Amino acid sequence: MSSFVTPKKWLTVPLEDVILRIVGGGTPSKSKPEYYQGEIPWMSVKDMNKHVLQDTVDHISQAAVDNSSTNVIPAEIPIIATRMGLGKIVIADFDSAINQDLKALFLPTEVHRDYFVYWYRSVAQKIERMGTGTTVKGIRLEVLKGLEFALPPLAEQRVIADKLDTLLAQVENTKARLEHISQILKRFRQSVLAAAVSGRLTEGWRSGDNPERNFKNLGEAGVEVKTGPFGSALHKSDYVNGGIPVINPMHISEGTIKPSESMTISHQKYTSLEAWHLRKGDVVVGRRGEMGRASVVESDEPQLCGTGSMILRVGEDALPKYLEIILRSPTAVSYFNSDSVGSTMVNLNQKIIKNFEVYFPSLSEQTEIVRRIDQLFAHADRTEQQVNNALAHVNNLTQSILAKAFRGELTEQWRKDNPALISEENSAEALLERIKAERAAAKPVKKTRKKAPS
Template identity: 45%
Template sequence: MGVSSAPCSWRITTLGSVVELTYGKSLPAKVRDGELFPVFGSNGEVGKHSSPLVKTPGLIIGRKGSFGEVHISENPFFPIDTTYYVDKFYGQPIRYWFYQLRYLPLNQLNRATAIPGLNREDAYSQEIALPPLAEQKVIADKLDTLLAQVENTKARLERIPQILKRFRQSVLAAAVSGRLTEEWRGKSEYKSLDLGLEKSGEVIFCPEDWQMTTLTEACKVISGNAFKSNEFTDVGATPAIKISNVQYGSFEKKNQQYLPREYLTTYKRFEVLPGDLLMALTRPITNDTLKVCRYPISEAVGLLNQRVAKFVFHNERQKEFFELLFQSNYFKLQVYDKLSETLQPNLSPVNLKKFIISLPSGNEQTEIVRRVDQLFAHADRIEQQVNSALTRVNNLTQSILAKAFRGELTKQWRKDNPDLISGENSAEALLKSIKAERARSASMKRRS
């Protein structure tokens, strides 16, 4: 942890010689009254209570569960029994110790086999380099400034994925409404699209020369077969394609079951080929996203189970266009409109086949797919860069802490202030003072 490279004016010691970790106290959720003072668990604030256990600011360290996590309370607080707390700092700045404890590898000290936890003696044995008191204050101030900049940068980066999500939604909306290819098409006349909605009066517009048709006229819609439960096996060569497999843009092998190989001949109409486009018909839409995905190229030919639909298109270009269209606002409006109002909302294949579709020419479909791919690829590149930047920012916090506790952030300050790190202001004197104060406190406790 860089202790050996600490400045010679710092004192090498252990955490237990400077800090006392006190056990938190049980406070069940049903007892917390939601008033005034924060209640802390191992992973942060978990509620409020009208009376604090600790009547001063302090630090909270996870003892069980999210062990080793460090939190700070600037006000009186109540640490529960999954935590340790620190409330005595002997004149040292609380924020310095907040950062010092965050830097120590407390979350790597688990030796429990059942419930992960931080043993207090393991924490106490951690070596630290103790700076003089004045230098602690300078380090804490510098870290406040630097890490606030890091957090601001991180917050800005974390907003970008949401911006990109809205960008992709805008691209999709422009693609299926004809706006994306308006200049390419050379026509800007639009007509209203009558979706026959019963639950919404929303008006949708599409280019005048796009063909208005139904889904079943544009492609073949096949809904799955109701195979009996005793026909499934946990191992086999022919995967049964169920609603649990069809997720948001991805196929997931959840508790995969199989059907006999000979069923591929008997139920050929329901075969699912690699690359087929699938849609879940039970709870098909959540968070305004439709459960549509491609059956992976790497998978064996499967069989379509009930409550899943697959689509057969005239060509690959049309399949790619419909993959976009299924996430369009006007298609999702029809899904919402026709969902059964039950605990498990279902979309009837009969209703699905009647959905209204606005189709551009084959050439325009190709151009739409090309433009969307290009814009999405650009968004994907930005997202990859953002994720890389976030990784670097997250590493930067630990790097800054390492520099602080090696004395690198205050190197010039020490040169400029030799009187504040020597004699009665030295780390040696501070450590003696802390030990004396702790001894007095222990003696008073014994007498009482």
Template identity: 40%
Template sequence: MTQCELPPEWLHIQLGEIVSYGKTQKCVLADVTGDTWVLELEDVEKESSRLLGRKTAKERPFKSTKNQFEKGNVLYGKLRPYLNKVVVADTSGVCTTEIIPLDAEPFVLNRYLFHWLKTRDFLNYVNQVSYGVNMPRLGTKDGVAAPFVLAPLAEQKVIADKLDTLLAQVENTKARLERIPQILKRFRQSVLAAAVSGRLIDVQPKSAAKLEDLVDIENGARKPVSATIRKNLQGTVPYYGATGIVDYLNDYTHKGRYLLVGEDGANLLSKSKDLAFIVEGKMWVNNHAHVLKERLGVNLDFVKIAINSLDLTSWITGSAQPKLTKKSLCSLPITNFTIGEQTEIVRRVDQLFAHADRIEQQVNSALARVDKLTQSILAKAFRGELTEQWRKDNPELISGENSAEALLERIKAEKAASKPAKKARKQTTA
């Protein structure tokens, strides 16, 4: 692994020189009380390390052996370490043996250690040495040999404080950005509601028609093809299912401009994707999507808007596998507008949706930059760039007895002193 250049008062060392990676204190259910915190990997969100939940031994009784940890310990998820699950314990408890409690204090601040374990340098090392294909882990030997950047103790606190502040701001920004797609989803739904009610063009529709009166349903030519058979039919023609393209084949079932409406699947209720979508050209449609063709005097794009505006709960059968039957589809109510009004509604909806799409693209770009910003800040911190001025202002706190080199010697001396003395051999007399 390539080592970056550090300030002269810092050191490149190994993780095992500051913590006993892999050495843990075990316990069973009988050793804890009912209100003891029991932490599992599933409780920690990947990358952000946010706690998603907290359960006690009473709520989560366990049969397997657990690792004990104390308040302030760094809890490192060694299973699938690329998920970057690391937390600092705010109280004592027990955790799965796939989480390793680490305590580097008093010579290394645990908050400083926590931030180092989140860096790209550490993650790159871990990804290189983890063993196991489906469930990779960071083993004890490789954990002990992992890289660590040791800064003087006083500087560790400054770095940890700066990172706590800066990364909290990044997380707050990210959280605000992540809320915007849901806001846009509600906006799009309100646009659809305004469209079918006539509010977008200031026209009050006088009645509603059944869908079967506006379109022809051409389901007869649909043909499902299993994944195995599709391997021998690969081509350039899109193969459509309930929510979009599934594959590309070498033949087609329909040719022209159609409106596809999902026939079954969870999307009928979740509406995570459009229920109805326009397709054009040659296509192969399977039996999971209804195929609609517009009639004279009907704008197919308007029909798409009308269907996507509906809550289909009342027309859907089945709970485990929701289904919109052809009979239910035909009975869907579509508000009546003239062809000119339909065209104007479509134009305005497209205009508003295009605006929402632009915002969503900007949000996605901003989120990508924010994700990179976290690692950029961490990298600057552990190259000494965040504390460059602080070191100039406080040379006495990073040199001599306060240098990282002196700190490492104290750590080694403490370890040597804590080792049990070897028993002297018993002398024997002839």
């Protein structure tokens, strides 16, 4: 039984009935580097991150094409992934060779290409579910050929493709605007942090009693710094599942600590590393890799400072939360990136942190800065949540529009207004007969072996 609920004027047929031929590809020998120094685009699944391609990551030589099973596919032919990236389909505006995980689908004259591409996108999730394999999922050609294809008259195919061009372009524009808001919010948070650690955020608040801004380095402000365990203190082999969390840079994001269940140590090992126990009120900061990862420890639960992190503790004249704000600010990130050591990875040490000079006001002003940032960030978080909810709706909207299109709902009125374009010689039945004739004509003629003369 068909899974499509299609209009009476449409047909539902196996996909193989509307494909002239399917052409696969291959990978030239990796042992010959010269094969990958040519000008011919060579497409693989990693290129299928767009609907229309202007180029491929890899390029090969003519010798690579001649000496491998790859095939050069003409421009504008739909290309699908049959292993990894199931459900993806692209159009390239250039001739391209393809690898063995891709297939080119050559269509008959009277199957509108854009209609076909949109239909394939509408069943992408179904194709993904049909994939088999333990580590990498693939789909067999026999399964692919058996997919049910919604075949309307050709004129209606064109109308559907045009409508989807318009509607989905509007969806993409909406999505782009929403994603732009997320970037604006990110810049907003950074600008607030920068204003905080320069004294500009509370300029009006302190103007009466103490209008001057006081700067000092973190060492002068009484900040203590301790580098996480290294060398023989903590090995990778010490990690267990379900133990006491070890906090490394990867576990610190946007001022929060998110421990990992897989990166923990036993209670016995934790006890032996008492010097690196994290206490409530400590500020843990990533000392290598991406700068700006810092968070106040808010929990009394046992946690250990990891090898890639540092513990910072403030004196009586500072708030831990204000220190976190300092370390997350673009001012600190810029300073750490320029003064850190290491040729391959940014790496902080105690001297760099203690020498960092920043606006360090009174406790009352620090409290006001923290209050204002909490308020502003809470507003930004609410806005971001609304944006994310809207993005989820927009992403669902694409599949909803595609589903409506291939149930015939987008062209219901058009069929009523154009009966001559969907009947008799323009009907889906007549169209299918012409496709069958084209498929038959496209089949290669089998060579017969001549009998040897007697």
